Amino acid sequence: MDEKKVMLSGIQPSGDLHLGNYLGAIKTWVDRTEEFDNYYFMADMHTITVRQNPADLRRRTLEQLALYIACGLDPEKNTLFIQSHVHQHAELGWVLQCYTMFGELSRMTQFKDKSAKHKENINGGLFAYPSLMAADILLYQPDLVPVGEDQKQHCELTRDVAQRFNSIYGDVFKVPEPYIPKAGARVMSLNAPDSKMSKSLPEGCIFLMEKPEDIQRKFKRAITDSDTENCVRFDPAAKPGVSNLMSIYSAITGRTFEQIEAEFAGCGYGAFKPAVGEAVVECLRPIREEATRILADKAYLESVYKAGAEKASYVANKTLRKVYKKLGFVAR
Numbered sequence: 001m002d003e004k005k006v007m008l009s010g011i012q013p014s015g016d017l018h019l020g021n022y023l024g025a026i027k028t029w030v031d032r033t034e035e036f037d038n039y040y041f042m043a044d045m046h047t048i049t050v051r052q053n054p055a056d057l058r059r060r061t062l063e064q065l066a067l068y069i070a071c072g073l074d075p076e077k078n079t080l081f082i083q084s085h086v087h088q089h090a091e092l093g094w095v096l097q098c099y100t101m102f103g104e105l106s107r108m109t110q111f112k113d114k115s116a117k118h119k120e121n122i123n124g125g126l127f128a129y130p131s132l133m134a135a136d137i138l139l140y141q142p143d144l145v146p147v148g149e150d151q152k153q154h155c156e157l158t159r160d161v162a163q164r165f166n167s168i169y170g171d172v173f174k175v176p177e178p179y180i181p182k183a184g185a186r187v188m189s190l191n192a193p194d195s196k197m198s199k200s201l202p203e204g205c206i207f208l209m210e211k212p213e214d215i216q217r218k219f220k221r222a223i224t225d226s227d228t229e230n231c232v233r234f235d236p237a238a239k240p241g242v243s244n245l246m247s248i249y250s251a252i253t254g255r256t257f258e259q260i261e262a263e264f265a266g267c268g269y270g271a272f273k274p275a276v277g278e279a280v281v282e283c284l285r286p287i288r289e290e291a292t293r294i295l296a297d298k299a300y301l302e303s304v305y306k307a308g309a310e311k312a313s314y315v316a317n318k319t320l321r322k323v324y325k326k327l328g329f330v331a332r
């Protein structure tokens with residue numbers, strides 16, 4: 001059991017979890033639970049780089065945990081925790097800021113994007129965020145870090161920082177590999193299929209806790225392609241809208257694109273869109289119901305995040321002690 005490789009990832013509770021988070025991330029974590037020793041956390045400390053409403057942040061953090069469990073992440077087999085409950089993240093985050101270069105942080109595309117979007121609040125945390133993310137990762141000495149394409153640059157920076165630190169102080173950190181799940185799981189916005197599904201495009205985004213009728217409405221209004229063919233065929237370049245719907249349908253039903261093309265041969269988009277909507281509604285129904293049940297059981301939820309924080313702190317602390325010693329901090 002000790003030989004299992006370590007896998008770690010986190011999602012910021014800055015928006016409600018959606019189908020892209022589920023099919024692109026959480027589902028792949030669930031599928032690989034047995035293979036790895038797993039750490040998954042709510043990255044609440046990262047969210048405050050942008051102003052948050054405190055009540056919403058608290059609700060979303062707990063809802064995210066309930067959804068992780070409802071999606072199938074068994075708390076007995078996955079260490080599920082809230083980032084701010086494990087103080088070693090903040091501590092190592094500070095240390096690693098001192099080993100991350102101003103130039104490196106300036107080159108991060110997410111920093112450039114977010115500072116363009118929030119011109120009134122370009123704060124130090126927004127800039128230094130990748131150092132905290134490096135700490136999140138390196139504390140647990142993971143082998144694999146599953147992330148979306150947009151986080152690849154931060155993972156590469158994490159590797160550079162780890163290597164830099166190791167070259168000065170010896171082998172302190174394992175240098176992790178980013179793990180980008182296959183393209184099929186990359187869910188695009190239903191009404192802008194050239195953008196990733198995200199909460200900032202709510203009409204094209206299916207939230208995991210959303211009501212079935214709202215889900216169905218969004219699918220019926222999904223953009224299909226302006227070709228005259230009106231035929232369900234997988235071709236992401238020429239038919240991004242239909243291909244996205246096919247990817248969603250494939251990820252949920254396990255059917256291949258060929259099978260889906262055969263299933264809907266001669267049907268046109270008008271029949272295909274509600275069929276995908278129906279599959280999504282039925283896939284999310286038990287998840288939503290289970291999450292609602294878990295959210296009502298505050299004592300259970302608390303027992304999960306407390307046990308998770310305890311286990312995570314134990315591991316994180318081992319790494320942090322090693323780092324402090326190497327740096328020359330006097331032992332407590």
Ligand code: TRP
Nearest residue numbers: 009010011012043046133136137
């Ligand atoms: N930065 C990630 C995002 O915005 C979330 C995150 C924070 C993360 N720390 C992490 C992901 C560590 C993987 C590993 O999506």
